[in-house]
Amino acid sequence: MSTVDLAKQPVQENKSEPKPSKWLDAYHDPVASLYTFTQCITLSDIQADGDWKLIIADLGSGSTNMKLKVYKGTDLISENTIIDLPTGVVTFYMDTHEPRTPAIAVASGPFIYIYKNLRPYFKFTLPPLEVNSMEEDLWNQVKEGRINVYVLREMLEGMRTDGTTLTVRSLRYLQLTDAGDMIQFCEVYKNSPLKRQTVITSLNTLKKSMSEDDAISCLVLGTEDKSIYVLDPEAFTVLATMNLPSVPVFLSVTGMFDVEYRIVVACRNGCIYTLKRGVEDISKNCIELSSQIVGMERLNKTIYVACMDQTLKCFTSKGKKMWTVKLPKSITTIEVVDYKPRGFKAILVALSSAEVHVYKEKYLVDIIKTDDIVTAMRFGRFGREDGTLVMCTSSGGLLIKILKRSASFEEKDMSGGPPASQNVKLNVPKKTKLFVDQALRERENGVTMHRTFQRDLYLLRLNTARQYAKALSNSMNPISTDPSEPLKLSAQIQGIGPTFKLTVNLQNTSLSQASTKLHITFDYDDKLYNFRRTYIPVPMLVPGLNYAFETYIECLNDKGVSDTVKVYVLRENKSVPIITGVISMPVSETLVVV
Amino acid sequence: MGFLSRLASLFGFKKNEANILVVGLDNSGKSTILNFLKQGDKNVPVDTVPTIGLNVEKMKAANIEITAFDMSGQGRYRPLWEQYYKECQGIIFVVDSSDKLRVVVARDELERMMKHPDLERRNVPVLFFANKMDKRDAVSSVKVSTLMGLNEVIHNKNWHIVASNAINGDGIDEGITWLADVMKSNMATKK
Ligand SMILES: Nc1nc2c(ncn2[C@@H]2O[C@H](COP(=O)(O)OP(=O)(O)O)[C@@H](O)[C@H]2O)c(=O)[nH]1
Ligand SMILES: [Mg+2]
Numbered sequence: 151m152s153t154v155d156l157a158k159q160p161v162q163e164n165k166s167e168p169k170p171s172k173w174l175d176a177y178h179d180p181v182a183s184l185y186t187f188t189q190c191i192t193l194s195d196i197q198a199d200g201d202w203k204l205i206i207a208d209l210g211s212g213s214t215n216m217k218l219k220v221y222k223g224t225d226l227i228s229e230n231t232i233i234d235l236p237t238g239v240v241t242f243y244m245d246t247h248e249p250r251t252p253a254i255a256v257a258s259g260p261f262i263y264i265y266k267n268l269r270p271y272f273k274f275t276l277p278p279l280e281v282n283s284m285e286e287d288l289w290n291q292v293k294e295g296r297i298n299v300y301v302l303r304e305m306l307e308g309m310r311t312d313g314t315t316l317t318v319r320s321l322r323y324l325q326l327t328d329a330g331d332m333i334q335f336c337e338v339y340k341n342s343p344l345k346r347q348t349v350i351t352s353l354n355t356l357k358k359s360m361s362e363d364d365a366i367s368c369l370v371l372g373t374e375d376k377s378i379y380v381l382d383p384e385a386f387t388v389l390a391t392m393n394l395p396s397v398p399v400f401l402s403v404t405g406m407f408d409v410e411y412r413i414v415v416a417c418r419n420g421c422i423y424t425l426k427r428g429v430e431d432i433s434k435n436c437i438e439l440s441s442q443i444v445g446m447e448r449l450n451k452t453i454y455v456a457c458m459d460q461t462l463k464c465f466t467s468k469g470k471k472m473w474t475v476k477l478p479k480s481i482t483t484i485e486v487v488d489y490k491p492r493g494f495k496a497i498l499v500a501l502s503s504a505e506v507h508v509y510k511e512k513y514l515v516d517i518i519k520t521d522d523i524v525t526a527m528r529f530g531r532f533g534r535e536d537g538t539l540v541m542c543t544s545s546g547g548l549l550i551k552i553l554k555r556s557a558s559f560e561e562k563d564m565s566g567g568p569p570a571s572q573n574v575k576l577n578v579p580k581k582t583k584l585f586v587d588q589a590l591r592e593r594e595n596g597v598t599m600h601r602t603f604q605r606d607l608y609l610l611r612l613n614t615a616r617q618y619a620k621a622l623s624n625s626m627n628p629i630s631t632d633p634s635e636p637l638k639l640s641a642q643i644q645g646i647g648p649t650f651k652l653t654v655n656l657q658n659t660s661l662s663q664a665s666t667k668l669h670i671t672f673d674y675d676d677k678l679y680n681f682r683r684t685y686i687p688v689p690m691l692v693p694g695l696n697y698a699f700e701t702y703i704e705c706l707n708d709k710g711v712s713d714t715v716k717v718y719v720l721r722e723n724k725s726v727p728i729i730t731g732v733i734s735m736p737v738s739e740t741l742v743v744v
Numbered sequence: 745m746g747f748l749s750r751l752a753s754l755f756g757f758k759k760n761e762a763n764i765l766v767v768g769l770d771n772s773g774k775s776t777i778l779n780f781l782k783q784g785d786k787n788v789p790v791d792t793v794p795t796i797g798l799n800v801e802k803m804k805a806a807n808i809e810i811t812a813f814d815m816s817g818q819g820r821y822r823p824l825w826e827q828y829y830k831e832c833q834g835i836i837f838v839v840d841s842s843d844k845l846r847v848v849v850a851r852d853e854l855e856r857m858m859k860h861p862d863l864e865r866r867n868v869p870v871l872f873f874a875n876k877m878d879k880r881d882a883v884s885s886v887k888v889s890t891l892m893g894l895n896e897v898i899h900n901k902n903w904h905i906v907a908s909n910a911i912n913g914d915g916i917d918e919g920i921t922w923l924a925d926v927m928k929s930n931m932a933t934k935k
């Protein structure tokens with residue numbers, strides 16, 4: 151297991167030239183006013199003409215304008231109003247009639263609406279749940295006028311606090327505060343029978359007994375009452391009911407109902423459960439996550455989960471964690487890419503930074519930038535093109551991109567994450583005899599070697615300190631150590647000889663204090679050199695400025711000999727110089743030539 | 745006399761062997777165009793060459809050979825169709841003008857074709873059929889031309905675009921005549 155923190159290592163943009171996009175822009179309508187999420191988009195050949203349609207359950211405003219929309223290419227060809235908020239859309243084959251047109255199923259409230267040939271065909275209602283007997287009794291008493299509205303309210307309130315799941319009617323009633331409203335509410339509803347309905351949270355399909363692409367499929371629904379229902383596609387009876395510890399939110403289904411199947415369910419408690427045919431104990435391969443789940447997809451035997459803590463996690467079907475990737479922004483939705491013609495498998499991760507990151511395993515291989523946050527996306531065949539990506543944005547835009555046929559996704563494309571070379575084994579050479587002997591010697595004489603080293607180190611330090619002390623006592627250093635005389639000296643020799651020019655630079659390094667009464671003089675071998683000026687009076691030095699003083703030196707020797715020359719900076723009436731500069735004179739050139 | 749025989753006679757010189765490629769995405773109408781061309785030429789057979797993954801149709805009349813194939817999405821068959829580039833003297837690129845989603849894919853394929861070493865430096869005329877113009881949701885040939893970026897994508901070749909209906913033959917005559925003219929003058933200058 152490894153963790154790659156992308157937040158800390160921002161993806162390096164290719165500075166030289168931007169890579170050509172791997173996607174073709176097929177269509178963009180920023181004002182399509184489509185508001186939806188990934189579970190409410192699907193692509194399917196619903197007219198059996200090889201021209202796959204885009205089917206979207208549009209959430210509208212969330213309470214009005216909810217519609218089932220079907221697009222042929224970029225044209226809207228059908229619209230059907232949906233009464234309640236849609237929570238999922240799938241297409242499935244419900245019969246064996248020719249031509250093989252799949253039906254559309256839309257989950258909304260406690261109902262599944264089935265559409266065939268773009269027309270409403272059937273409505274399935276989830277079986278009602280048992281009503282709490284005490285709650286039923288209370289409403290009966292209201293009907294018979296034995297208790298008043300206040301008592302009813304108080305009793306229901308008490309039941310709710312005790313954790314009883316109440317009917318929608320009771321919950322509505324508890325929202326009322328005005329006595330008049332309460333009386334009116336009771337009058338309107340007291341005579342109709344009390345029912346408890348659940349709501350569908352997620353929808354998927356499961357092949358019945360054959361595995362062909364156009365085989366008949368069952369519908370699998372997750373509901374708010376923590377159950378999974380499997381529906382028979384022909385009779386619309388409940389084939390199986392399974393209970394979960396929490397409310398299911400995402401379903402991933404494989405296999406066949408009559409043979410062997412596996413339903414992976416992501417629940418609102420942050421756990422992922424696996425339901426299998428004939429296995430009762432669902433806690434076995436449970437995956438517990440530390441954060442809420444915002445999306446779950448499956449590619450063969452691996453489960454990809456996007457969490458609210460900006461992570462994408464990968465698990466084996468047995469629940470073993472493979473890796474985690476931290477994303478730079480929060481995830482809005484994920485989608486799986488299984489592009490068979492090119493054998494390209496990947497996970498698309500939409501982020502709140504209006505980007506879609508493409509992950510091949512744990513490696514970021516591409517980034518699609520959009521002009522708005524993507525809230526819903528589907529990859530698959532649309533029209534006649536296999537690699538189409540349909541995206542809806544938070545402001546209602548519709549974007550369609552087609553994977554370029556020449557696109558290839560390389561792990562090295564994006565430098566985020568560990569480099570691929572990390573997994574390459576180094577070619578470590580074999581141990582030589584010399585290496586073995588040395589290692590042996592080091593092991594045996596470790597202590598002596600260390601001591602020798604330490605002694606030499608101390609000697610070196612001692613020598614350094616001695617030389618330094620000597621230099622200080624002779625003022626042989628070019629920077630003054632006396633805080634009352636903050637001076638810096640540097641000297642330069644110019645020329646090739648026999649006459650050289652010596653420039654002495656003096657700088658007062660104090661902030662405010664001027665230096666006065668200074669003199670420059672030189673110490674040299676007068677058999678070798680002749681100085682034109684051996685004494686230079688120094689004017690007052692203003693802090694910070696650099697003063698240059700010059701003199702000419704003549705070399706008297708023609709044997710190519712050179713010596714050092716010392717520059718002293720002295721204060722009036724003091725014999726010890728404040729600073730000293732030592733200059734190695736170069737060999738006089740003309741003499742060498744001669 | 746069918747179209748194809750007429751096309752053959754347009755070239756005049758008997759000895760000239762001319763190869764024409766008919767390309768485009770699947771479903772753009774290539775087979776339909778081929779079928780239209782051979783109408784009246786009862787004795788012209790349309791061969792479907794059985795190749796794995798690539799459906800090639802060949803048609804021959806007198807000194808002209810026409811080869812058509814789908815530019816399919818499956819990358820590994822690309823070399824199979826690209827081998828025809830070398831030998832061709834004329835190209836017919838068929839675009840489904842009612843498939844607005846896939847015009848970008850057709851453009852991408854055209855770009856790759858124009859950059860192919862066997863075509864890049866050759867002056868091969870390219871005829872575009874903005875096909876299925878009879879369809880209600882079809883866009884005009886001018887729109888197809890801009891969406892395909894013909895001005896930007898084709899540099900050193902003659903090209904021409906004609907709106908067509910492969911089912912009743914509208915526009916086919918005009919297009920083929922243009923192509924035959926250019927091919928003929930190209931061959932004359934070569935001599
Ligand atoms: N309406 C209309 N349909 C056409 C036209 N040309 C071809 N088609 C239809 O488009 C479909 C695909 O044509 P086909 O020639 O097989 O395309 P190919 O894959 O390029 O060979 C067929 O159903 C044809 O009947 C046209 O100009 N107008
Ligand atoms: Mg064909």
